[in-house]
Amino acid sequence: MMGQPHQIHNQYVFDVESSAEMARLLDQDHMTTRAMGGLFPEFYDPDPKPNPESIDKQRVLDVACGPGGWVQQVAFTYPSIEVFGIDISHTMIEYAQAQAEVQHLKNAYFEEMDVTQPLKFPDDSFDFVNARFMVGFLSREQWPQVLQEMVRVTKPGGMVRLTDSDVAATGVTNSRALERLTTLAAQACYRAGKGFGAGRESSNIGITPMLSILLQRAGCLGVIEQPHVLNYSSGTTAYHANYSNFRTGWLLMKPFLLKMGVTTNEEIDALYEQFQIEMLSEDFRGLWYFLSAWGQKPAKE
Template identity: 30%
Template structure:
């Protein structure tokens, strides 16, 4: 009988902690929770991202009319599509989809429906249906080989000439935060958890090629820097809270995986969250890029 490596076993054994609620969709690798604190974080994130871009939420050059339909994939609580619905004709039909319904809004307007659906397998009868498709921040949800599938599905259900608008963040990079121990730990945890789940955290760098390979044309983008800390004003303080909440949100997956040799207890993880919150305030300059992409399905 082969001997068990007790060191490896101890390093990968789940760490006891108080868990949060997570998606139960079969095969999902989404690493963030689906509970009330996450809803609060997503609300803060939407408001801050909108502020970063001067209140703008639509980049795709489309003038929506009553004949058009809009799809928001991976919508979570539907904050983006609810925002859009408030500024266009109530006759425009809009659909929000996600693989988890717990965050869906309880009382959406009559022209907006929400349903459980995966962007990896959209209904066959949706082909050539939508004028606009929106998706934001699925870098912690979709595995590397799933991105071409998702974009192909979006391309299929868009009308010829329709537009897709995607928004993603660049990742944290290991070894780029000397003298910042909390950031070094965060980055190592983030990368370890993402690699263990095969998540495409570098997708923002590759998005233009991914869109082109899926058949899209007229690909464009606009970026802003997400700055962490009150040194960057009101948006910086809000973004610091948002990203600290992201770290708090991935605690259960990290501890269930044994802490990846970086943290060894729930108290150590919670201390890291506190240290990061303080470090971003005391050491100005932490930021990373947020990029909005838009592209068109050819008329032919």
């Protein structure tokens, strides 16, 4: 296990050791995996017929895995494959390890790692490398190098998948307060050097149009994009989870928005009150859009 690199390199918009953020991510993980239609792309078989001659197991890596929900679900669903999760947060990795133990998941492994540094895995280690929601901590300049590392540790013929969102976790709603908060988050991200928004006044983070080109530039072939939508309007199953997710999320986001100078204490406090009132309306409508893109590392000649 590494020392504590997160104290040096942490650039996440939230405190990576916050247990409130960890709880928020756990809820978000369940909602997003469901909205993505499952753990893997529809046409990807993570557990092809085992070759009795081969001692090689299928291996999967989740980059910036948070509290490890996706890794644990993959390990549980596919007991014959080995799943690894890496994250810079000591709190998240410790929790993920404890959960894997409680669930008796012998094929789930977690390790603290700063993914902006060279990954501590040999070349060609994994059949599938996954990363979801990295825009909150990577700078624009870091994406190519992180992608290069993800491709390096992927086996020839293996897959790399990215999933991200342009609109914090809110998307499009009929709440004026949420619309303003989402715009503030995009502007703060731009000022912090994150995302690929059109400028300081941009109302979105601009990462999704970049996912496929980032994969291609890192050498991936046959890149495919798939949009997802999570409807959390009043009366839907995702509504209550998202309401509590936002109550935590926007509170945790406040120091970042203030630090980036996009708002004032008074405005953010008023917006925080207002979005709760607007979300509690029976007419509340909210759709969160996000995108996956995946491609293949070229097979060796």
